[in-house]
Amino acid sequence: xxxxxxxxxxxxxxxxxxxxxxESKGYQVTWNWREMEREAHARAFTVAKAINLDVLKSIxxxxxxxxxxxxxxxxxxxxxxxxxxELGWWGRKEIVDEETGEILDVQLGSAWxxxxxxxxxxxxxxxxxxxxxxxxxxxxRPWWVYRSALALTTRPKHADLHNTVVRHDDTFWNTHYxxxxxxxxxxxxxxxxxQLEARGYTxxxxxxxxxxxxxxxDYNPGQNYWQxxxxxxxxxxxxxxxxxxxxGEGLSVMYGRSKSLVDDLLTKGLSLxxxxxxxxxxxxPVAVLPELYRKAINADAHTVILSADTxxxxxxxxxxxxxxDYRRLQKIYRDAQxxxxxxxxTLAFYYKADREFYTVVKATLKKDELYLTTFRRAxxxxxxxxxxxxxxxxxxxx
Numbered sequence: 001x002x003x004x005x006x007x008x009x010x011x012x013x014x015x016x017x018x019x020x021x022x023e024s025k026g027y028q029v030t031w032n033w034r035e036m037e038r039e040a041h042a043r044a045f046t047v048a049k050a051i052n053l054d055v056l057k058s059i060x061x062x063x064x065x066x067x068x069x070x071x072x073x074x075x076x077x078x079x080x081x082x083x084x085x086e087l088g089w090w091g092r093k094e095i096v097d098e099e100t101g102e103i104l105d106v107q108l109g110s111a112w113x114x115x116x117x118x119x120x121x122x123x124x125x126x127x128x129x130x131x132x133x134x135x136x137x138x139x140x141r142p143w144w145v146y147r148s149a150l151a152l153t154t155r156p157k158h159a160d161l162h163n164t165v166v167r168h169d170d171t172f173w174n175t176h177y178x179x180x181x182x183x184x185x186x187x188x189x190x191x192x193x194x195q196l197e198a199r200g201y202t203x204x205x206x207x208x209x210x211x212x213x214x215x216x217x218d219y220n221p222g223q224n225y226w227q228x229x230x231x232x233x234x235x236x237x238x239x240x241x242x243x244x245x246x247x248g249e250g251l252s253v254m255y256g257r258s259k260s261l262v263d264d265l266l267t268k269g270l271s272l273x274x275x276x277x278x279x280x281x282x283x284x285p286v287a288v289l290p291e292l293y294r295k296a297i298n299a300d301a302h303t304v305i306l307s308a309d310t311x312x313x314x315x316x317x318x319x320x321x322x323x324x325d326y327r328r329l330q331k332i333y334r335d336a337q338x339x340x341x342x343x344x345x346t347l348a349f350y351y352k353a354d355r356e357f358y359t360v361v362k363a364t365l366k367k368d369e370l371y372l373t374t375f376r377r378a379x380x381x382x383x384x385x386x387x388x389x390x391x392x393x394x395x396x397x398x
Contacts, residue, residue: 127187131177131220134190135257138168141190143203146178149185157212158186164209165191165201169264171278172206174220181214220280230285230303231368238303239288239330246286246327254284255323258311266316275312282308286329286372289347289361293333296341296393299363304333304370318376325357329372332357339394340386348386350378352397358382 062080134144148154148162158180166172168190178186191199230238245251258279265275287304294302306326314321331351338350345363350356358378363370383397 127178130188134168134188137190141192141195142168143191143193143196143201144168144173145189145191145201146176147187147189149187151185153183154185155181155212158184161186161209161212163201165196165203166206166209167203169261169278170206172209174278174280175211176206176209176213177220180212180217182217184214184217230288231301235288235291235302238285242285242288242303242330245284246330251284251286251326252323254282254308255311255326258308259315262312262315272313272316275316276309279308279312286326287333288330289333289370293339293347293361293393296391297345297347297363298367299370300366300368301363301370304329304361304372306372310372314375320377321375325355326375328357329359329375332359333361336394337396338383338386338392340389341391341393342386342389346373347393348390350383350386350397356380356382358386 062076062083065079134141143165144167146161146164146166148159150159150162177188178184180186191201196203230241233241261279262275265278270278283305285303286306288302289299289304291302294300306329333349336349336351340348342348342360345365345367347361349359349361351359356378358374358376359372360374361370362373387395
């Protein structure tokens with residue numbers, strides 16, 4: 001945001017959701033912002049070249065304070081600059097790239113960098129909060145209007161889209177809900193059917209609009225709940241994280257949002273394939289596989305991921321499964337009584353307790369990711385079918 005704008009005046013006491021969105025971000029140290037998945041900019045707090053976790057912590061705490069208290073940039077800089085200088089994160093310095101061993105002359109802290117940190121983190125957090133508010137009101141106000149700032153610094157492609165109307169559930173918003181570039185000041189308004197008609201707007205669809213987002217900005221900051229790259233951690237730490245995450249808000253948010261979107265798209269007559277394409281690029285860790293099973297399929301990764309498009313398939317084909325069942329996945333994979341190598345890259349699990357479940361995990365071709373592909377309730381007949389199909393890794397069924 002421009003230096004002279006007071007965030008408190010702009011947001012008029014920022015809604016709790018905006019603050020919660022920022023506070024839900026995790027830490028991720030990165031050498032270059034392009035090293036992060038584009039969605040991670042919304043989910044993980046990052047500052048390029050902030051290789052000291054104390055530095056990252058100081059920056060994050062000050063940005064959180066700015067968001068919660070409506071701090072102006074001048075105050076933000078006054079509070080943060082001395083802390084960064086004390087930690088040695090200021091000015092130009094020689095730093096060793098840990099991957100290549102190359103000694104690089106880099107710019108660390110500066111007034112310019114603080115301004116970008118301030119603008120971009122506050123604008124994405126504000127945008128995420130606004131997106132959630134508009135989603136909640138989408139039944140009454142389904143038409144979303146792209147608004148450009150129309151300032152001298154507004155990018156021409158952004159200005160050209162001013163007053164463009166696209167329905168709230170169009171996949172366009174998965175990649176183009178602002179901000180759409182560094183310093184982007186664009187926003188989104190929502191309209192009811194009557195307001196749309198009264199203003200005489202023409203409705204567009206996402207496939208009619210060329211991609212105009214800047215590099216690394218083609219994502220929606222409100223659609224993603226941050227998750228760390230658990231495969232970078234030990235299996236013990238990853239399993240502790242997953243066990244807690246399965247009981248937390250993140251899975252509930254993803255499940256509820258996916259179910260609402262699937263139900264809405266089904267009423268519009270879309271096929272399963274069409275619905276899966278419209279799901280946001282979102283995923284959630286649901287289990288950590290024991291080493292025995294990873295070795296069976298030569299998987300380098302240990303964390304099983306549930307993607308939003310797979311969840312859409314699950315919700316349609318297995319609507320009897322509830323959120324509570326998905327929360328049990330870690331236990332199902334760990335304690336399955338029957339595990340079979342179904343193919344070179346897939347494992348099938350059968351778990352019997354108060355209920356019987358059947359689930360399949362597949363490794364990617366590079367074997368650096370594991371995805372849940374099937375999850376359903378099963379019957380005893382499934383046991384014979386599983387045993388016949390592949391190589392039995394574990395069988396403790398009575």
